[in-house]
Amino acid sequence: MIDPALQVQIDAANAYQALFVPALFQEWAPWVVAAANIQPGERVLDVACGTGVLAQAALACVGPGGAVAGLDANPGMLAVAARLEPAIDWQVGLAEALPYADHNFDAVISQFGLMFFSDPVQALREMLRVARPGGHLAVAVWDSLAHTPAYAAEVAVLARIAGEDAAAAMRAPFALGDPQRLAALFCDAGIAAPNIVTHTGTAHFPSIGAMVEADLRGWLPVMGVTLDEPTIAQVLAEAEQALGRYVTADGIVQFDSPAHIVRATKAR
Incomplete structure (x- = not known):
């Protein structure tokens, strides 16, 4: 029997998946994956993965020879993510303390989570730590x-x-819509010369x-x-x-x- 508190989280995650993913988030996954230059056979981490729309796009890129992990602080989100795609390694955890070894991933990606981290600079440091030398980071945040x-x-x-x-x-x-503030966060985390590109998506609700x-x-x-x-x-x-x-x-x-x-x- 599922714990009642977890069931509440799962119900909320199902509603998120049904409405917000197609309305707002789904179209961004291919853009973020492309920005990270994800290739077949690579290891990829999606930080603040939610119900997994970005991680699933990464899995399609790495193919059977690669591996994708998804991390989120919300167990309900991960329960829905695991139901939708069991081939991904879903883990509960915080972006500020990633439970992975140094240099473990070819690419680290995240969409629409950075503005909610308690310490975004520390989260970026962690994302950099677990990426291999020469590995790519790609992070999406909403404009102002x-x-x-x-x-x-x-x-x-x-x-x-x-x-x-x-x-x-x-x-x-x-909150991170100002490109100068956004760039400063990356620089404070030790990520030199971050490249920021603005895209315009189309939200649609019923x-x-x-x-x-x-x-x-x-x-x-x-x-x-x-x-x-x-x-x-x-x-x-x-x-x-x-x-x-x-x-x-x-x-x-x-x-x-x-x-x-x-x-x-x-x-x-």
């Missing part, structure tokens, strides 16, 4: 909220109705309600903010107007979703 107006509109609604704590929780994913309710009931509680039902209802109602410009003729929500991919090579 100013360059993602759909989410900026949602944050404005939250700030007005639900308060600053809720708005701050929605701003958190965009409806405004699906997008916003997933944030209110999924993301905000993860960040320690729980809204009461009347507040949720008011946010959802006002979001319909605030985000209306992003609804297509087919009725789906679609908008630009830019992100930075940072690439670096470990010195030989």
Whole structure:
């Protein structure tokens, strides 16, 4: 029998996989894999792997002669990841203390996790440590909220109705959007001359309600903010107007979703 606390995490991870992966994350996996120059037969580590969309893309590149490991702090995410792809070595752990030997991987990759690490510089040092000399790092983070107006509109609604704590929780994913700050983190970690390239992806949700309710009931509680039902209802109602410009003729929500991919090579 599954522990009830773990089951809650698994349920949340299933919802994440069903909505957020296709809406936001899936399209970025090939770009990050390409930035890391992953080749057949290599060993790859995906840090903050979630339910494994990036690790699965890496596995397709390394083929049967290679190996992929995925690490995440959330056991529920890993339970879903293992169900989706049992060929990957999934491990619970923290980015700031990777449970791997020095020089163990040909490539270390991560998408949309760096901004949530308690010590991002230490996490980057660890990623560099476990990469072999000449190995590649590729890390994706979202661009700034100013360059993602759909989410900026949602944050404005939250700030007005639900308060600053809720708005701050929605701003958190965009915290490393400034390329200069991002480059400084890599330099502080001992990664010289990181290459930063900005891509513009396309987010798509089945409806405004699906997008916003997933944030209110999924993301905000993860960040320690729980809204009461009347507040949720008011946010959802006002979001319909605030985000209306992003609804297509087919009725789906679609908008630009830019992100930075940072690439670096470990010195030989």
